[in-house]
Amino acid sequence: MSEFQDLSIQIEQISQAEEHEQPSVLNELIEQGMESSSVGLILEAFPIEQRVRLWRELPLEMHIEVLTETRAEVRISILDALSETELRLTLAKLDNLSLIEWADSLPDDIIAEAISLLEKDELELYDQANEYDDDEIGRWADRKVMTIPFNISVDRAKLLIDKYNYEQPEHIYLIDKQKRFRGMVDYSDVLKSEPKTRIKQLVLEHVTTLSAKLTLAESVEAMERSSFSALPILDERKLLVGEIDWKFALSTQREIYETRLMAGTGMDEGDDLFAPVLKSSQKRGVWLGINLLTAILASVTIGLFENVISQVVALAILMPIVGSMGGIAGSQTLTLIVRSMALNQITSGNRFALIKNELGIGAINGLLWAIIIGAMAGLWFQSPILGATIALAIVVNIITAALFGVLIPLVLDKLKLDPALAGSVILTTVTDVVGFFAFLGTASLVML
Template sequence: MSEFQDLSIHIDQISQAEDTQQPQILNQYIEQGLDAASIALILEAFPIEQRVRLWRELPLESHIDVLTESRGEVRVSILDALSETELKLTLAKLDNLSLIEWADSLPDEIIEEAISFLEPAELELYDLANEYQEEELGRWVERKVVALPFNISVARAKVLVDKYTHEPSGYVYLIDKQHRFRGMVEYAELVGAESSTRIKSLVLEHVSTLSATLELAEAVDAMERSAFTSLPVLDERKRLLGEIDWKFALSTQREIYETRLMAGTGMDEGDDLFAPILKSSQKRGVWLGINLLTAILASVTISLFEDVIAQVVALAVLMPIVASMGGIAGSQTLTLMVRSMALNQITAGNRFALIKNELGIGAINGLLWALIIGAVAGLWFQSPLLGGTIALAIVVNIITAALFGVLIPLILDKLDLDPALAGSVILTTVTDVVGFFAFLGTASLVLL
């Protein structure tokens, strides 16, 4: 049974229980090892009032972790329901990484209050993180790592590790006097090494380092290709800033995927399943308005040929086929492009070859399906001319869809716009307008 199926069972069991029993059931899951991310997903599945009540009943030590793992709007919905005293007690528990995670979803006055509660050391780490942009790795790096001089003995290293860390694990990072990265050692190997050995002799080979200015998506790709569970992150002077691990990469990859999935409909990855009705309707209404404008453009194109449609009713019957074939062909190319751009596979050197390749695919599929649809339409309405008209429109529209399926995401990327967000709307408009114009324009020439 998958993790998500397990969560579905948990949610169902909690929702069917009496109100007084629900917190007890959730806490039983926590005692059985349910992690903070799973708890956050469970809370999101409940209406806000019930969600807040369940969160309040969680063990105090899990409050911050669960809120940090929650989506932005879910987190805000809980914080908004807290009293002033509860809010202050919650903010006082934040460390630098949690505050960075929360900062984009909270009002400035709450962020300022949270900053006032940070310990000096945590505040310094928070300020260092804010030197980097939201999409840069340096903002999210875990800076609390074990870093030791690279030229000391194993005996000295063990003393320092025991002195400054409570539960060391994973890797120990080696640095020089300028704090520059000099290597990485497995903690388990350090524990088992001879005391007289120099720690630098234990350095792991083929360790990749990541730049703090690297974009998150690129950092995730590097982590996926790595044989290590953590990788060091360096600044422009090659000084060690900290590390990222596979959990961070997995979480970031999920957020990137969800953002692109939601963006296609104008929604945000942080949107709440039980967001207030008025707020949600306003947000979705904007996207519906944009879609209306594009639909009007397609309708205007159709209205230019209303005389033709009035005389040849079959055109109205066949128009959805033209639009649908262009739309699906374009979405195939667009999806391929968005994925390839996310993986940094599209470069200046291969764009022209890619366009030729997609045009070739579009031409073959266009001709094949044009013959099939044209034959069916011609037999259906007993009109070879009508069959030839829709066949031509299908060819033109599928080739156009292939071309713009490549060009639109490239152009949007140049304009620093997310292709996943606006690409599908623009592409649908293009294929509808071109398809209708080709179909109805040709019909007006050959059928009247």
């Protein structure tokens, strides 16, 4: 059974429990070895009030780690629910890497407070990271790596290693007096070697070093081609900046893929499955507005051939707007659902809440754009009845798109079909049929 299949079962298990028992169920899973990344995915699968309650009941030492593993909007939804005291206590537990991860998604005043609470050593590491751009690997390097002089003996190296407070390392980095990188050794090789052996004799061959200015995508590709679980990052002077490991590469690769997937509908990979209805409506509404401009362009093009169109010329000109607005609204919902299904975050326990959430978003955006488009159409053709007709069709089509954007991928998944491939085709057909039927059907009743 895959990790995501296990996750689906665990989400279902928590969903089926009584609300007051859900934190206990989650904590039992943590005691059985669940990692912070999986806990973060579980929290994302619950409506905001439930996820905040679950997060509060987590072991204190997991609070920051779990928040860092969640998407930006999910993290913000939890932080927004905290009291001032709770927020300050949470920020006080941040380290430099976590703060770097959070920095782009939090208000400046919260980031400033978090910086003021950082310990001196962590603040220095945070400042070093900020010397690099967001897309440069130097910004995301783990700077807490074990380094020892390259020209000492194994017995001396063991003494230095014992003084480190870090967890047992897999790799150790060798540096010279100027802190330039001189190689990487396996910790296990150090333990097995004779005490008088020089540590530089254990240096691993064919280790790829990454420039701190390398992009995230290029760094991930280098990590994929490497046989090592971590790679060193060097600056232009060959000084050791830190490392990235396979977990970071895997997480970054997933974010790059999700960003590309979501970008096609004006959304991003950080979007929350259960974001507040008004906030989601506003965010998606912007993209609907952009889409409206392209739909109007298509309608104007049809209008150029007015003389060859029958007496229902106005209907023919406005039809593409109805279909297009439903199509983009449905695509937004469909993309969000397909992504969540890929992570097995959707279960029988949260389907109803999800449909309710999407219908609320559809209703708000439907009414908003119905008013705008209805007014434009009424003024354009000097016909209030025509404006009201298209407004009704827009409301019906966007709400239908939201509903079927959830239902279609769920049904396709049950039928063992790929919702990512087949979902958009079916959804487009549904929104076109429903939109045109609502528009032309209403028009035939009130205008002819």
